[in-house]
Amino acid sequence: MEDLKSQINIAKLPEHIAVIMDGNGRWAKGRNQPRVFGHKNGVKAVREVTEAAAELGVKYLTLYAFSTENWNRPSFEVKTLMRLLVDTIAREVKTLNKNNIRLNAIGDLSKLPNSTRKALLEGIESTKNNTRMDLVLALNYSGRWDILNATKVIAQKVNNQELSLENITEETYKAALSTAKFPDPDLMIRTSGETRLSNFLLWELSYAEFQFVPTFWPDFTKRHLHECILNYQNKERRFGMISEQLV
Ligand code: IPE
Ligand code: IPE
Ligand code: MG
Secondary structure (H helix, E strand, O other): OOOOHHHOOHHHOOOEEEEEOOOHHHHHHOOOOOHHHHHHHHHHHHHHHHHHHHHHOOOEEEEEEEEHHHHHOOHHHHHHHHHHHHHHHHHHHHHHHHOOEEEEEEOOHHHOOHHHHHHHHHHHHHOOOOOOEEEEEEEEEOHHHHHHHHHHHHHHHHHOOOOOHHHOOHHHHHHHOOOOOOOOOOEEEEOOOOOOOOOOOOOOOOOOEEEEOOOOHHHOOHHHHHHHHHHHHOOOOOOOOOHHHOO
């Protein structure tokens, strides 16, 4: 098979890649298995993509693991997903430390089951000094939740006369979002063929390049990531300008 990795221009890597990991349920269904079988098999793809991104030198990788809307799934599936998160984080912390990767989370963590939150906070604490790449898990996350939350923080400051209306800028918002520490993603990948955002990083993705791939998440490999990055590198990011202005 053609080596795609060697074709990637390291000088033009996306600094931040965001992924909507989708298609676990359909992957399982195609194998006459329960949906949670797909989630269990999705863990391998998380490992692959994390490793592949770090190997290349990507600085930030955000993975959409559970949306605020996902609570509406059957309770058995929600429970299994929450337990899977605990087990996976606990099991992977060693590897994250070995690979010098820092774990972070965005979303309303207060609503997570105690065991999930505990495993997550322990993982964050134990990897906090790592510097090679930031891995960000979006958990009980939604873009609208984050924007609303930021709005309340800003409104409170105005109310306390710490901030005037004229001084509310994009930077004010960015600083109040749960993604404040991370640059906006350059590349957003969604697997499984769906072409929607499902409430993911609504503020942050305003100028990202989107790649929609038909592969179900459990089948996503390093090679798929390399392909997405190569496609990304063939795009011209104009940011409102015209081609001739970009030198
Ligand atoms: C993505 O796969 C994982 C989560 C949302 C947690 P899905 O579970 O959405 O799989 P499909 O889309 O039903 O196939
Ligand atoms: C989005 O996938 C959320 C995650 C991948 C965690 P969904 O499968 O929940 O999205 P919709 O509801 O089909 O749009
Ligand atoms: Mg889905």
